[in-house]
Amino acid sequence: MDATTGRLVRKLRLRHLELLAVLAEAETMRSASAQLHLSQPAISKMLGEIEACFGARLFERNHQGVHPNALGAAAVFHARSVLNQLARATEDVGAMQQGAHAVLRVGAPSVTATVPAAIARLRERMPGAAVQIREGRVHELIQRLLAGELDCVYGAVTPELIAADITPLLEPVAMLQDELCVLASTSHKGGPGSGRRRLRWSDLGASPWLLPPKDTLVRQAFVTAFLNDGATPPVPVIEAISSVTIGALMRQDPSLLCAVRLEHAMDEIARGGVRRLEIAPKVPLPSFGLFLRRDGMERPQVLLAFADAVKAAATRLGAPRRRALAAPVA
Structure with missing residues (x-):
């Protein structure tokens, strides 16, 4: 000092x-x-x-x-960071007095297959760990991480995040490749993907699409995929961003195709009733990552265990061409 x-x-x-x-x-x-x-x-x-x-x-x-x-x-x-740390210390002591061995605060998107799998793995290794999940947009969650409200954030490396010029304050622990995926109902008959021929984006222009709004990265990547394939991007018959709504529509209307992130696709496929169509060429999306504060502090054991669990979960979920790029944890 x-x-x-x-x-x-x-x-x-x-x-x-x-x-x-x-x-x-x-x-x-x-x-x-x-x-x-x-x-x-x-x-x-x-x-x-x-x-x-x-x-x-x-x-x-x-x-x-x-x-x-x-x-x-x-x-x-x-000053806010110190006050947040004090509030967290009070909460942690209270939780440990009630039986928890450690408390972990995770920021994550509302739709993710990796985080639930990682938390389940963490609980197997540390049954006494209490986990609090805070959902939201990655940029807002990162701000809460830097302010000391969260221990880590799992989210996409968006252009907004890069433009904020805060990456030097963050320590990436696991980076996971992401790509654009097309989902169809398992009851989807007679349409694209029902035969054996490998599909291109231009083959799907006449299909009824369920898509997220225009200002999302997924929608922008979807439009770019069609333009790069020399085709006019189709206008969606339904726009929705809620994962609950998207899942319900895909299972109730077998005619629909839907474009989502790989992270979302894995979650929907695990729930059943939908399958992924293989479309060429592949369209990469900004990677997902688990981020910690780069503060030089010793990491608590529960945080190290969760970082390992994220890497293991990503490997086990193992979607094609997705791999975890591990970085050392200080």
Whole structure:
């Protein structure tokens, strides 16, 4: 611990960190004082103490209120991370007092075959582990990971994630190749895929399609596949993004074809009633990965075990041409 950090540890209290987090959201001294049940002079005094510890001005004051500058935004981010870690410590101790041996918080998409298989494998190895799954968009989950709310995130490496320029803060543990898949009902008769001839995208233009919305990566890859094959992309008869809705429609309307990610396809095939059509050429999609924070901290055993379980689950699920590229875990 260097001298500056030591000074912060000795002089800053958790109440100071709470003020940083609240003030960044409240944007006025009056609002912050109401939330913290402190007077405005007390708020001003505490903010002065914080800035003195950092040796820099963190908030800009004007007639519109107070707003964190670039230095303040960094301080606020880390203050929130410390408070989140404290909240997690409280939850973990409570869970362990009730019998859990370890707690793992995983961020993941709502449709994934790998994560449930990995959790089942983890529970076999560590029956006392308690797992909390938080579902959402990968970029939002990554932000929660960096803020200390999650231990790891399993999700696609989207252009949005790459553009956010936060990859240096992330440690990829397992990278899994992904591709565009076409699903048909097992009752699908007489249409494409019913014969032995290998299909191309151009063969499927007249089929009724169930597709995700235009702004999704799967839909964009679907359109590109047809254009690259010299064919006009078909207009879907149904648009849906919910995996529950897609699964129900595919099983109730055998005429439909559906384009999904490999991760989604594996989940639907495992549930039964649908099969995958082999279409040429293959269309790759952004890889899936399991990400940890690159913070230099020692990894808890439950997190290491889950990373191993993800790699094992990916291997066992073993869709064609999918392989796990393992990276060492520190």
